[in-house]
Amino acid sequence: MMERAMALTEEHLRGPAAGAMGLIDLLKPSKGRAVAQVPAKLETAEPTDAGKPLIELRNVSKTFGTVKALQDLEVSIRPGELVTVVGPSGCGKSTLFNILAGLEEPDPGNVLRHKGISSVASDLLGKVSFMPQRDLLLPWRNVIDNAILALEIEGMPRGEARKQAMAMLPEFGLAGFEAQYPNQLSGGMRQRVALMRTFLFKRDLMLLDEPFGALDALTRTMMQRWLLDVWQNHKRTVLFITHDVDEAIFLGDRVLVMTARPGRVKLEQAVDLPRPRKADIVTSPEFIALKKTLLEAIEEESMKSFQVAGY
Amino acid sequence: MSGSIAYAANLSVTPAGRIYAAVKPILWLAVGLFAVEVLVMAFEIRPYYLPRPSAIASGIMATPGAYLAGLWRTFLETALGFLAGSVFGVVMAVVFHRWLALKELFFPLFIVSQTIPVIAFGAVVVLWFGNTLFAKAVISFYISFLPVTVNTLLGFSSVDPRQVQLMRSFGARDGQILRRLYLPAALPQLFVALKLASSLALVGAIVGEWFGDTTGLGVLLLQAMYNENVVGIWATIVVSACLGMGLYSLVSFAERKIVFWGGEQ
Numbered sequence A: 001m002m003e004r005a006m007a008l009t010e011e012h013l014r015g016p017a018a019g020a021m022g023l024i025d026l027l028k029p030s031k032g033r034a035v036a037q038v039p040a041k042l043e044t045a046e047p048t049d050a051g052k053p054l055i056e057l058r059n060v061s062k063t064f065g066t067v068k069a070l071q072d073l074e075v076s077i078r079p080g081e082l083v084t085v086v087g088p089s090g091c092g093k094s095t096l097f098n099i100l101a102g103l104e105e106p107d108p109g110n111v112l113r114h115k116g117i118s119s120v121a122s123d124l125l126g127k128v129s130f131m132p133q134r135d136l137l138l139p140w141r142n143v144i145d146n147a148i149l150a151l152e153i154e155g156m157p158r159g160e161a162r163k164q165a166m167a168m169l170p171e172f173g174l175a176g177f178e179a180q181y182p183n184q185l186s187g188g189m190r191q192r193v194a195l196m197r198t199f200l201f202k203r204d205l206m207l208l209d210e211p212f213g214a215l216d217a218l219t220r221t222m223m224q225r226w227l228l229d230v231w232q233n234h235k236r237t238v239l240f241i242t243h244d245v246d247e248a249i250f251l252g253d254r255v256l257v258m259t260a261r262p263g264r265v266k267l268e269q270a271v272d273l274p275r276p277r278k279a280d281i282v283t284s285p286e287f288i289a290l291k292k293t294l295l296e297a298i299e300e301e302s303m304k305s306f307q308v309a310g311y
Numbered sequence B: 001m002s003g004s005i006a007y008a009a010n011l012s013v014t015p016a017g018r019i020y021a022a023v024k025p026i027l028w029l030a031v032g033l034f035a036v037e038v039l040v041m042a043f044e045i046r047p048y049y050l051p052r053p054s055a056i057a058s059g060i061m062a063t064p065g066a067y068l069a070g071l072w073r074t075f076l077e078t079a080l081g082f083l084a085g086s087v088f089g090v091v092m093a094v095v096f097h098r099w100l101a102l103k104e105l106f107f108p109l110f111i112v113s114q115t116i117p118v119i120a121f122g123a124v125v126v127l128w129f130g131n132t133l134f135a136k137a138v139i140s141f142y143i144s145f146l147p148v149t150v151n152t153l154l155g156f157s158s159v160d161p162r163q164v165q166l167m168r169s170f171g172a173r174d175g176q177i178l179r180r181l182y183l184p185a186a187l188p189q190l191f192v193a194l195k196l197a198s199s200l201a202l203v204g205a206i207v208g209e210w211f212g213d214t215t216g217l218g219v220l221l222l223q224a225m226y227n228e229n230v231v232g233i234w235a236t237i238v239v240s241a242c243l244g245m246g247l248y249s250l251v252s253f254a255e256r257k258i259v260f261w262g263g264e265q
Ligand SMILES: Nc1ncnc2c1ncn2[C@@H]1O[C@H](COP(=O)(O)OP(=O)(O)O)[C@@H](O)[C@H]1O
Pocket: A064, A067, A068, A069, A088, A089, A090, A091, A092, A093, A094, A095, A096, A261
């Protein structure tokens, strides 16, 4: 309840002028809202050299003891894309992210290219901005100091890092909360602090692991719209894990559906819905058609993982 | 422990409540002392077993200089040993955390070192370092570092591995992860040990003084015992208790200031 009220006021206060959709606008029928707010730089956010992937994985497998988490995974992400990943739980989505963040080495025999250069996973340490499934804020650091953690590790002086973070607070709906500690924040706000920490760590590739998974439905919808705005302003390449098909379609340029464990890409679905995406796009026939295709694919895999589990 | 803090925090909401919270322990102490005084008189307990609190008080007031000098000396020994033990304890925890092989090699030795009774060890220390303040501080140090090491290691092990992975994904080096994650995360556990260590360090200093010295609370205690000065014994006990409680409160105060985020983790 608290959280909801909070988010409402913030969104409301920010309004359309801030380059984001205010809550009032979101609740109104969509006509006459979106077009005026499209930032001029939107066109440049489109991948310019679509032929050259930013990151490319081939034959990537990962085995934990006897558990085969990933098998012969192939993924290729172009610069500026927002690619969403869905799949049954336990299919290796987080494992894929750990590999891309440089935290796990895939089994030998893989191909991993970062900006066209052949690499091992650990080369990616410090090169990818990674937001794990949980916010993982440090309880002894306030909002601003949690947000600058990655910058501090890079060696940026605290004063300067704080200045950068302060400037970003309003965009993340955290203005005035810089001195609060994580235990004083609602779940939605904690998640935004974690997102801000990820955005401040400016890297070509951003990995978001179910960032909105723990939020209530209303907050989540607002965060999705907000994320699209922020993404368009900051022009980042994003890989986004979710278990929510609507979210995957609403946000993504492409949706990757993964198979049950061992995880592979089962289906790669382009989402040709126009951007900026309006709130009511979820009821359009194109959206529904996409959703149907994806749900069928996911259903099939979920059934498999159920049978594997012996149900 | 945390319950009493929460209780105090609740009380401090109003100014009147804050004053009551501050005065409350003193009030209860006064009530307790008065009760003992009455009991001793009512049951005619001989001073040999338990002197009246008022007699103990006047015993202290008769030679305040001696007690103050003893208090100061024992305080210095305790503080020195406690600080050295705490720093050493944390450093050893970091070393054991960083180099697991060293932990496997030396940690059992740490435990064994604590099974040697302080008394036996104390004689050797006094032989080595003479009847100095330093020798007493060494004994204090010796019995206070282990809980610090053990609890700091416990605190390190409470760190969420995903948190470590996150920092590594930012490109953090081991030293940065230690300073920004492991050490702060261990603070709640560390303070539990520091409170214990402050009491242990005082025991070490007092026992150390029994091996021979000219000032200190331990010396006063021995002298009073030899002279069968019961009031003197009790007076020294009271002064030692005050020192012990003072040190403990100081550490608790630092804990509340530093570990403000509490047990949330
Ligand atoms: N470090 C690890 N050690 C052992 N098994 C792991 C480890 N990480 C993941 N797994 C296993 O790999 C599989 C995929 O996990 P994960 O990538 O977290 O799935 P998802 O994020 O898609 O739910 C699971 O069966 C999980 O138990």
